Amino acid sequence: MFAQIQQDLQILDVNLKQMVGPRHPILSAAAEHLFHSGGKRIRPSIILLVAKATNNQAKLTNEHRRLAEITEIIHTASLLHDDVIDDCNTRRGSGTVNSKFNNKIAVLAGDFLFAQSSWYLANLNNLEVVKIISKVITDFAEGEVAQSVTYFDTSISIDNYVNKSFHKTASLLAASCKASAILSNASQKTQNKFYNYGKHLGLAFQIIDDILDITGDYKNMGKPAGLDLKNGNLTAPLLFALNECPTLHKLVEREFEESGDIQYAIELIKNTNGIQQAKDLAQEHVQASIQNIKYQKNNQSVNDLKLLSHYIINRIT
Amino acid sequence: MFAQIQQDLQILDVNLKQMVGPRHPILSAAAEHLFHSGGKRIRPSIILLVAKATNNQAKLTNEHRRLAEITEIIHTASLLHDDVIDDCNTRRGSGTVNSKFNNKIAVLAGDFLFAQSSWYLANLNNLEVVKIISKVITDFAEGEVAQSVTYFDTSISIDNYVNKSFHKTASLLAASCKASAILSNASQKTQNKFYNYGKHLGLAFQIIDDILDITGDYKNMGKPAGLDLKNGNLTAPLLFALNECPTLHKLVEREFEESGDIQYAIELIKNTNGIQQAKDLAQEHVQASIQNIKYQKNNQSVNDLKLLSHYIINRIT
Numbered sequence: 001m002f003a004q005i006q007q008d009l010q011i012l013d014v015n016l017k018q019m020v021g022p023r024h025p026i027l028s029a030a031a032e033h034l035f036h037s038g039g040k041r042i043r044p045s046i047i048l049l050v051a052k053a054t055n056n057q058a059k060l061t062n063e064h065r066r067l068a069e070i071t072e073i074i075h076t077a078s079l080l081h082d083d084v085i086d087d088c089n090t091r092r093g094s095g096t097v098n099s100k101f102n103n104k105i106a107v108l109a110g111d112f113l114f115a116q117s118s119w120y121l122a123n124l125n126n127l128e129v130v131k132i133i134s135k136v137i138t139d140f141a142e143g144e145v146a147q148s149v150t151y152f153d154t155s156i157s158i159d160n161y162v163n164k165s166f167h168k169t170a171s172l173l174a175a176s177c178k179a180s181a182i183l184s185n186a187s188q189k190t191q192n193k194f195y196n197y198g199k200h201l202g203l204a205f206q207i208i209d210d211i212l213d214i215t216g217d218y219k220n221m222g223k224p225a226g227l228d229l230k231n232g233n234l235t236a237p238l239l240f241a242l243n244e245c246p247t248l249h250k251l252v253e254r255e256f257e258e259s260g261d262i263q264y265a266i267e268l269i270k271n272t273n274g275i276q277q278a279k280d281l282a283q284e285h286v287q288a289s290i291q292n293i294k295y296q297k298n299n300q301s302v303n304d305l306k307l308l309s310h311y312i313i314n315r316i317t
Numbered sequence: 318m319f320a321q322i323q324q325d326l327q328i329l330d331v332n333l334k335q336m337v338g339p340r341h342p343i344l345s346a347a348a349e350h351l352f353h354s355g356g357k358r359i360r361p362s363i364i365l366l367v368a369k370a371t372n373n374q375a376k377l378t379n380e381h382r383r384l385a386e387i388t389e390i391i392h393t394a395s396l397l398h399d400d401v402i403d404d405c406n407t408r409r410g411s412g413t414v415n416s417k418f419n420n421k422i423a424v425l426a427g428d429f430l431f432a433q434s435s436w437y438l439a440n441l442n443n444l445e446v447v448k449i450i451s452k453v454i455t456d457f458a459e460g461e462v463a464q465s466v467t468y469f470d471t472s473i474s475i476d477n478y479v480n481k482s483f484h485k486t487a488s489l490l491a492a493s494c495k496a497s498a499i500l501s502n503a504s505q506k507t508q509n510k511f512y513n514y515g516k517h518l519g520l521a522f523q524i525i526d527d528i529l530d531i532t533g534d535y536k537n538m539g540k541p542a543g544l545d546l547k548n549g550n551l552t553a554p555l556l557f558a559l560n561e562c563p564t565l566h567k568l569v570e571r572e573f574e575e576s577g578d579i580q581y582a583i584e585l586i587k588n589t590n591g592i593q594q595a596k597d598l599a600q601e602h603v604q605a606s607i608q609n610i611k612y613q614k615n616n617q618s619v620n621d622l623k624l625l626s627h628y629i630i631n632r633i634t
Contacts, residue, residue, distance in 0.1 A: 027462055085421045104402045112458035118435050118451040134435040141429035145344055
């Protein structure tokens with residue numbers, strides 16, 4: 001997307017393949033299957049841009065590159081386990097590892113990638129970075145569990161939803177933005193600014209993903225609409241819509257079990273202000289992300305990060 | 318088992334519960350379910366004894382204790398995922414997490430524990446220890462995959478079997494023995510001796526576990542006999558027995574699919590020298606483990622470690 005890191009993202013792709021390694025064909029197949037599934041590499045792009053925004057002479061070090069790679073590996077590992085947990089059969093338009101191979105391979109491949117990431121992380125030789133990224137993986141698991149115990153629970157608040165979304169998505173982005181600034185030896189204040197930039201961007205990203213689950217079609221999303229609903233994962237558009245539409249309560253309470261319930265719920269949500277309110281919430285977080293880097297030295301990388309925030313929201317407008 | 322660390326193991330139990338924490342009831346339930354299932358705490362015992370054997374005045378530091386706790390957490394996490402991977406419903410005589418809760422909770426709880434262990438590991442503030450233990454988790458995943466691709470493969474060699482067992486079991490014990498010596502500031506030579514002690518002890522432990530899968534009954538094992546066979550995981554007793562008994566080949570090739578195949582295979586193995594040859598292999602590794610600490614200063618902890626090696630083999634004699 002951004003000319004200045006185009007070549008760096010190609011290097012990242014080459015390195016990722018090498019890191020997962022030819023050590024085990026099935027693991028490599030499972031991992032490459034995901035690496036190749038056309039992810040937009042938004043996470044590593046952000047980390048590389050933060051590195052360039054914070055380091056002297058906008059220099060990318062090997063450690064910055066490795067951090068971007070580690071983050072992508074952790075993200076991929078979490079997708080592998082998510083698909084097992086959510087019984088998801090399609091991601092980015094192609095079969096998920098658990099459907100194409102099986103649950104066991106998906107669990108194993110995820111474990112392998114988490115382990116590889118820990119190993120590469122330790123070899124960054126920066127304990128502060130090890131700690132901050134390790135914390136993220138704990139957040140993931142907690143987020144997933146928090147999500148699983150509130151399935152089909154219509155009483156959860158928007159705050160609770162935002163909190164889950166932090167653990168699930170924003171924590172990794174926040175921590176890796178901060179870690180990138182740490183590797184640049186940026187000041188504590190700058191580190192925290194970039195942490196908050198990543199946090200709000202991550203939240204916006206998740207909210208928009210959740211909106212697309214309701215509005216999106218298979219082609220744009222790479223996965224069928226209403227999957228969150230089906231799993232009982234109640235997200236912003238539905239939570240806002242519930243206030244306007246009592247019928248939705250009934251559908252959720254019977255866990256969308258009758259034929260056509262999902263499609264009916266989607267129509268009901270579209271007839272409320274739920275989607276608009278969710279968009280507004282995402283927009284607030286986009287603004288908050290930009291707010292945090294507003295006073296950074298105005299270089300190309302900071303500009304690109306601002307553009308990236310806008311790009312996120314443009315996925316739905 | 319050993320008077321000198323009895324109290325330390327009680328402290329470990331208390332700390333383990335605290336570390337998994339009250340942060341999430343389901344995760345805690347899943348983890349405690351395992352922590353309480355009467356494991357013999359052999360791993361932490363070994364690590365505490367290595368600490369006392371290597372440190373000045375046989376002193377246990379907080380870091381040694383934390384290492385023992387981390388190792389037990391990693392072990393528990395790997396059991397959770399193993400049970401999903403092996404479709405195992407009983408462990409140590411009680412239902413496994415995946416049968417009592419479900420596969421999703423087992424995957425999540427395992428992820429959570431792996432994450433917690435990474436976090437506590439980073440907070441030991443010793444990069445060398447972080448690296449050596451991170452490597453173990455990679456070994457786990459590789460071992461599991463190596464195992465899964467050789468299911469029902471009668472052509473695998475004993476060397477291949479030993480190699481798998483290293484990844485699956487011995488790597489953690491070897492690495493944590495070495496890490497314990499590192500935390501005592503022991504010399505490189507001593508560190509390596511304890512690495513090899515742990516490695517051979519771990520191999521002996523796995524071989525004996527595999528023998529018990531064939532000979533053991535439900536009561537002693539806490540799980541049904543022949544589970545490895547059923548899963549196609551061909552272990553030492555069967556691999557040795559294959560040389561003497563062509564009928565076994567047939568049973569393996571049809572993947573024990575006919576009723577009574579498992580019981581028949583167990584009887585066939587018992588009629589060969591397979592079990593004795595596997596015992597001899599375990600005994601070799603027990604001897605090799607003791608050999609590595611033979612010249613250590615002869616204190617109570619080293620003596621206990623030697624006793625522990627003998628105890629392992631006595632499980633089957």
